[in-house]
Amino acid sequence: MRFGFVGPSYTAASSFIADEECINLFAETVESQGSITPTKSYGGANAVNIKSYFATPGVSLFSNVGVVSPGIVRGMCWTGDRLFVVCGANLMEVLADGTVTLDVHGFPILRAVANDGGPVSIAYNGLQLLIVSGGHAYCYTLATISLTEVTGLLAGVPVKVDYSDTYFIVYFKDSNKFQMSQVLDGTIWPGLLVNEVSVFAENIVSIIVNHRELWVFGQQRSQPYQDTGSAEVFDVIPGTLIEKACVSTFCPCLVDNSVFWVDQDVRGSRSAWRSQGYTPARISTYAVEADLASYADLSGLVTYAYQDGGHLFWVLYIPGSQWSWTYDVVEGLWHKRSTWNSDTATWAPQPSWNHVYAFNKHLVGDWDSGALYELS
Secondary structure, eight states: OOEEOOOOOEEOSSTTTOEEOOBSEEEEEOOOSSBOBTTBSSSSSBOTTOEEEEEOOOEEEEEEGGGTSOSOEEEEEEOSSOEEEEETTEEEEEOTTSOBOBOTTSOBOOEEOOOOSSOOEEEEOSSEEEEEETTEEEEEETTTTEEEEOGGGSSSOEEEEEEETTEEEEEETTSSEEEEOBTTBTTOOOGGGEEEOOSOOSOEEEEEEETTEEEEEESSOEEEEEEEEETTEEEEOTTOOBSOOOSOTTOOEEETTEEEEEOOBTTBOOOEEEEETTEEEEOOOHHHHHHHHTOSOOTTOEEEEEEETTEEEEEEEOTTOSOEEEEETTTTEEEEEEEEETTTTEEEEOSOSEEEEETTEEEEEOSSSSEEEEEO
């Protein structure tokens, strides 16, 4: 491994200014307390600002769940000791050896959910899973392996779910409303626990729970809420309105004790941000922003994060793109992850759009098949 002064992917709007690519490699600062030079194994120069390149992980097949349920891996949830996967139109449990749980007759135990071909949202309350899939909501009780559809109990068409303070929380399509379940029971949805955003007029784009606060992203602004114990449960945190919105439902991600997202609002923009309290900090570069601006539609953007080898990576999957933008939080640098298709002679994003750390493995679901991969 050679050492040198290395950096990120940085292809500017004009290639005459900068045309640097970092594909399937990431930089790592040399933390040695000794001294090194790029041309010698030891001696001659301080290690400050010296970095090395390492290859990004490939993938190896952990489980082909598409065999038992045709379709793509649309979402996963790790409860701490059990792994649940939605592939195509079915929810299933995957075991440590990659097999799917079977019934007494030796058939896979599958529970049907609506399938629109897009990502699913899954939350866990210690007893149940709440799955939002294709405009429907389902409550799965782990003890009885029973799945109950609860869509009809909700105040709208569900889009995404999260969990906080014993409540499942869902928000609704083309609406500024979100609703909480009964305490620790996703089969009961009291009509009194429906909140309507009052601090901005637009519809909700996404939600995410961060440090027991519910962040509600609109089309132009965002508002954090907290559990105050009032009749409405979650109330606006005074003075925290954020003048930035979010591009897609599955864009916000918890990374490094913060919320990371890509914004788009009344001023335009498409830049990446992280929360610092309630004041967002820009983490994208002009080059990343130039690429994000090149897509006609980012409503399908999906992100996930994982930690490995001391690095904390935030991975952005954009349907139809040639790569997955990845931000190394520790190094503060961006790189691209891509797969070469020799049949079509084209690049495509890394085959992953969701992630769990389960069975001491980094597992990712393929956006194009029923393959559940281990980052390898």
